[in-house]
Amino acid sequence: MTDTEAVRLLDCEDVAWFRDQPEAARGAAAALGRRIGLGEQRSSQLVLAVAELAGNIAKHAVDGSLLLRVVRNEAVAGVEVLAVDGGPGIADVPAALKDGMSTTGTLGIGLGAVGRLADSFHIHSQPGLGTVQLARFWPRPTHPSTAGEPAVGGITRPIGGEQVCGDAWAARKDTGEQPPAPHPGNAAAPPASGATSWSALTGTRPLPPHPRTAPAPGSSARPARPGRPTAVRAAVAGPGTGVLVMSCDGLGHGPMAAVAAQAAVHAFRTGTARTPEQAVEHIHRALRGTRGAAVAVARLEPDGRLLFCGVGNITAALVTRTSRSTLLSHPGIAGHQMHQLHTYEHHVPRHGILVMHSDGLSERWTHSDLAGLLHHPPALIAAALMRQAGTRRDDASAVIAQAAR
Template sequence: MSVSHQRIPILVNDQSYIGHARRQAVAIAESLAFSETAAGNLGIIVTEAGRNIALHAGSGEIVLAPWTMDGYAGVDVVALDRGPGIGDIERALEDGFSTAGTAGTGLGAMRRLAQEFQVYSIPRAGTVVFARVFARPITDMTAVRGISRVGVMNLPMQGEVHCGDAWKVIRAGGRSLYMIADGLGHGRDAALASNRACEVLEQNPGLLPEDLLGEMHRALRKTRGAAVSIATLDGRRTLHYAGAGNISGVLHAGGSHQNLVSMNGTVGHTVNRVREFLYTWEGEATLILYSDGLSSRWTLEQYPGLLGKHPALIAAVLYRDHCRGRDDVTVLVVRI
C-alpha cells in the first residue's frame, strides 16, 4: 500500500507540534533510505518551516509528502498558512532579515538545504512554502528534470490512517502516464481498491487510457471499486485521456484552459461506457488532476503568478484553499 502524505498542525501556543513534525520527517527519511546528510537537512527544513508558521502566521500546517519517481525518492515539505503573507519574498530570503525579532535564518536556510524551493504569498491571504529534498545528493538537476515537473498532494480524510486516493506517474517507452484513483468511500478498503489500480498501470504501461480502464475494471471487481482518470503523453503535445467517476482534470495552455471529460461510473463495478479523448495545445501546458476531496470552484486566475510556479506549489495552494475537509484529497499537477 502506498504511503500517503502526512499533515501536522502548527500552533503558536503549542510548539511541541514542530518537534513532532521533525520526528515524522526523520521516520519517513529512514523508510526511504535517505543519506545521513539528506535526513539531517530534511529535519532542519521541517523545524524552520514550523517555526516560521508559529512566529509569523500564528497557526497553519506542515505537509510531509514522500514520493518515488523515475528511480528516485524524496520528500516534499510544504508549509501552509493563512497569515499576513510576505510583502517582499526576495528580501525575506536574505539571511538576517526578520520581522519577528529572530536571527532571520529560516527561509534562507530552507532554500540552501533543499534541492528545489519556492514560496508563494499574497499579502493578507497567507503563504505557502515548498522545499524538496532528495534521498541522495543530486549533482546534476537536469537528470531529474522530469521529476521537477511534477507535484502532488495526497492526504487521507481527517482521522484516517490510510488514504483512499492513490496516484501514479510512470515514464516508459517514450511515454508519460499520469493517474489518480479514488477508492469508493475512505479508509483501508478504499485504499486497497485505488492501489490495485496503480498496480494495473504499472503492469501495462504501453496501453492507452481507454484500454487501461478496461483492465482496471476487470482487476477491481473484488474491491470496492474506484473512480479513475488516466492521462498519457507521447511527447507530441497530444494528451490521451480517459476517466470514469468523479476525478476532475483541467489542461492549462496558451492563456486558456480545457476541462477534461470523464464518463460516469465506478471502475470495478459499473461503467456504462469508456471513451478516450484527445487534447492538443501549443507551447507549454500544465495538467491538473484532482479527486472530489477538492472543490471544483476555483480557477488559477484567482492566483496571480501561480501558474508559473513549481507544480508542487500549485498543488499545495489549491489544497490549502479548496480542500473540502470531509474526504480523502489528491491534487496532481504536471508541467507538460
C-alpha cells in the same frame, strides 16, 4: 518532453501530515531520514529545515500544515517537505529569503537557510492568501538523476480522523516497452505503516492489458485543435515518450477505500496499456472485488497531444494563464459498472498544465487562481490548489502535469 531522458518523474509515498505539531514533525523527519538511508549529516539538515518551516507555520500561519513524504526515482530515494498555510502571506519573497530579514525580531536567517540546505526549494506566497513551500533533500553525493524538476506531481490528504487516504495518483513513462516492477510503496497514497498490501488483502493479481492497440478503420488521425476535444474511436499512442497520469478516488473513505485506490495504482503502474482507454479498462478489471473507484487517465505526448478517458467524478481541466477547459468524464464506477468508454483528444497549450483532482476539492476554482503558479513545480501547484479548493469533508487528491516548455 522529447525523449526518455528528458522526461523526469518521481514516485511519491505520502508519509504524514502535521498540524500544530512542530516537535512531532521534527521527530518524523529524523526517523524518515534514517529509514531511507539519507545519512546522518543530511538527515540533520533535513530536521533543521523541517524545524524552520514548522516554526514559521506556528508563528505566522493561519491554518497551516506540513507534509513529509518519500520521493524516489529509478536510482535513489529522498525526502520532500511541503509546507502550506492560509496566511498572512509574504509581501516580498526575495527579501524574505535574504539573511537578516525578519518581521518578528529574530535574526531572519530561516528561509534562506532552508534554501541553502535543500537540493531544491520553491516558494509561492500571496499576501492575504498564504504561502506554499516545497523543499527536497537527496543523499550525498547527489545522483545525476535527481537534477531538474519532475513533469508530474501531486498530493493526497485523508479526511480528518483517518490515517490512510482513499484517493491516489500515479504517473509513468511509456515508450512501448514493458515497465519495470514498482518499488514497494512507490505510490501516491500507500497503506499506513505496517498495513498489509492491497494484493494480500484482496487476493487479486495484475491482469494483462487490453489487446486493442490498432485504430478502428476510418478513425481520424488529425490533431485536435486547442480547446476543442475530438472523440477518438480507437486511440493510438503517438511516437516518442508519452507520460501516462492517473487520478483515482476510492469509493467512500478509510482503509477499504485505500485498498481500492492502491489496487488501481498497482494495476496502472504494472500494466502495459499505452492509451488511457486501455488503462481504465485494465483498472476496471483489477478493481473487481473492491469498493470501486472513480478513475481518470491521461496521456501527454511530446507534441502537445493529450488523450483522456475518465469514469466517475474526477475533475480534469487544461489550464493556462488565461483559460480553463474542462475535460469530459462519463458516469460509472470502475470495478463495478462502466458504460462504453470514450477517449477524447486535446491539445495542451505551451506552458499549460493538466489538472486532475477528486471531489475532495471543490470545482469552484478558476484559471486565475493558478495563473501565478504555472512556473512552479507541479507538486507545489497541487498543494496550492488543495489549499484553495480543498473541502476537508472527504479524502482529497490533486495531480498536475506540465506541458513541455
